């Protein structure tokens with residue numbers, strides 16, 4: 371079958387890879403010259419299946435109220451005259467209800483654990499390298515009350531098949547000695563030994579190359595303007611830019627990240643995806659800084675920052691801002707991430723070298739992506755992966771390839 375995959379972020383590329391592997395004739399389209407140049411460019415790097423739970427939870431409401439009006443708040447709502455933003459916010463609040471949190475957690479856990487296994491299998495099959503670290507993720511606390519809360523929560527997560535190990539302060543330092551120099555001492559944490567980290571951008575570009583070696587075609591610099599329908603089928607996509615053309619195919623997969631709703635709306639398909647802006651900083655490590663930098667991926671519970679070692683760089687990412695499609699880098703928010711890193715690993719950052727970045731997470735109120743069929747028989751979705759796109763990429767890419775091929779995806783997840 372000829373399959374057109376629209377969007378070459380980590381989600382479109384994994385879709386293209388598994389579709390090519392399943393024997394389809396795949397064309398992958400992106401407006402950027404190369405794959406992985408938008409939200410998949412500089413994320414937090416975590417494959418955090420052990421922490422794949424929705425942000426919308428009963429605990430989050432008091433925290434959001436506490437953060438209101440703070441420019442450096444981890445979660446910030448900037449009100450706009452945009453109904454989609456308000457609708458998303460209200461639906462997010464509804465998903466904080468305990469019953470909904472429970473259902474969403476179960477749903478995400480199924481896909482996330484499957485996805486981590488798919489990534490391991492893909493790595494074993496292809497030998498792909500992307501500065502991966504496969505020694506787990508440590509979520510650490512610097513406050514006793516917080517430690518107690520995350521420990522209680524770790525027990526509760528067992529029922530979803532998610533194994534979190536509660537660790538004392540000395541155990542945390544044995545796992546990551548670099549934390550021993552933190553300005554505020556670590557009091558304990560939770561370790562997920564099977565989690566991983568790595569550079570999503572390197573992975574996306576290298577996997578796209580492997581897909582091309584296996585016969586896929588990459589059309590970069592081609593903007594998807596619209597898709598044409600006839601009855602219950604999509605017949606072609608219209609591309610503009612240097613590669614302007616009309617491309618016909620037998621099946622179409624939408625993986626345009628935060629921009630998916632715009633393409634789908636004229637077809638009468640509405641998905642609750644809204645951009646949730648986040649920031650990261652990347653610090654190149656000198657030989658001396660490399661010695662004091664952490665070697666495994668960390669989640670800082672108090673600062674709401676994730677930190678990943680990517681070879682000779684350190685990436686720290688966090689914050690969420692509901693502020694439309696604005697992609698400007700906010701200096702205050704990046705400075706707050708940098709201050710946090712400097713407090714944890716004194717002496718690490720040569721500020722002149724720090725590379726700030728902003729990206730738009732394609733977020734749904736439930737945190738679960740829209741993967742599967744639509745009312746058009748040959749139009750498929752793989753989008754809306756929000757805070758967990760890197761974590762869920764291989765599982766959803768593989769699942770969509772199965773669905774397009776007419777086979778059951780074999781994963782415990784609520785597909786569309």
Ligand SMILES: Cc1cc2nc3c(=O)[nH]c(=O)nc-3n(C[C@H](O)[C@H](O)[C@H](O)COP(=O)(O)OP(=O)(O)OC[C@H]3O[C@@H](n4cnc5c(N)ncnc54)[C@H](O)[C@@H]3O)c2cc1C
Pocket residue numbers: 376377378379380381382399400401402405406407408409410411412413414415416417418592593594595625626627628629647648649650676687688728729730731732753754755756757758759760761762
């Ligand atoms: C600060 C931050 C930290 C994060 N940390 C993590 C983490 O640690 N772990 C994790 O699992 N996830 C994390 N994420 C989330 C993850 O990065 C995203 O969920 C993921 O990158 C989304 O991938 P995507 O392919 O759906 O979107 P994108 O990477 O944005 O890909 C969509 C592609 O579609 C293309 N496109 C859009 N519109 C058009 C058009 N009209 N025509 C042609 N092409 C088009 C774009 O150019 C883009 O390449 C983080 C995100 C942010 C912002």
